[in-house]
Amino acid sequence: MNKGSSLVRHSIRSLVLIAFGALLAVTLAPVAGPAQSSLPPPGADGRSALVLSDAERHLVLEEMRNFLAVLQTISEALPGEDMKSVAAAARKMGSGAANEIPPETVAKLPDTFKQLAGAVHTSFDTIALDAESLGDPKHTMGQVGEMLGKCNACHGIYQIAVQGPAAK
Numbered sequence: 001m002n003k004g005s006s007l008v009r010h011s012i013r014s015l016v017l018i019a020f021g022a023l024l025a026v027t028l029a030p031v032a033g034p035a036q037s038s039l040p041p042p043g044a045d046g047r048s049a050l051v052l053s054d055a056e057r058h059l060v061l062e063e064m065r066n067f068l069a070v071l072q073t074i075s076e077a078l079p080g081e082d083m084k085s086v087a088a089a090a091r092k093m094g095s096g097a098a099n100e101i102p103p104e105t106v107a108k109l110p111d112t113f114k115q116l117a118g119a120v121h122t123s124f125d126t127i128a129l130d131a132e133s134l135g136d137p138k139h140t141m142g143q144v145g146e147m148l149g150k151c152n153a154c155h156g157i158y159q160i161a162v163q164g165p166a167a168k
């Protein structure tokens with residue numbers, strides 16, 4: 001009888017301990033949860049971030065869309081061997097266009113970015129000159145392909161991150 005009741009007491013104590021443990025786990029879980037998820041999630045995009053203001057981001061992306069628009073004009077002119085249109089379009093994005101980004105923005109850009117951007121503008125200069133002097137669509141197509149390699153090289157390295165509204 002004594003033995004039996006001590007066994008029962010022991011079992012009850014174990015049950016109480018298990019129940020307390022479970023309660024503790026349930027109570028602490030929400031505390032541990034938000035603490036963990038308040039860490040910034042690792043970004044899926046691992047490219048280096050160019051930290052720019054919203055207005056600067058707009059300028060850079062606008063220049064990018066101009067690159068693409070000019071490439072459309074060139075691609076449409078090439079099959080008809082309209083080399084005058086090729087030259088005019090390419091010249092729009094030549095070295096002259098590089099000045100559209102203000103110097104204070106340029107100062108924020110890393111050297112590799114500036115070198116690749118400069119190389120693309122120079123390629124447009126050469127495409128314009130050769131389209132006029134050689135008038136050879138195949139030659140131009142080769143130059144465009146080579147230049148696209150520079151677009152892709154830069155896109156593989158950088159993304160733009162917009163800084164807070166306070167800093168301009």
Ligand code: HEC
Nearest residue numbers: 061064065067068113116117120150151154155158159160
């Ligand atoms: C020196 C670096 C660099 C070069 C060279 C470059 N780009 Fe970009 N481009 C970028 C960056 C940085 C972005 C923004 C990417 C991001 O934040 O995800 C971008 C974005 C773009 C976009 C998206 C624009 C938008 O409105 O969202 C297009 C289109 C584009 N580039 C086209 C081109 C083309 C075509 C060329 C070559 C003729 C080119 N780029 C050359 C750096 C470059």
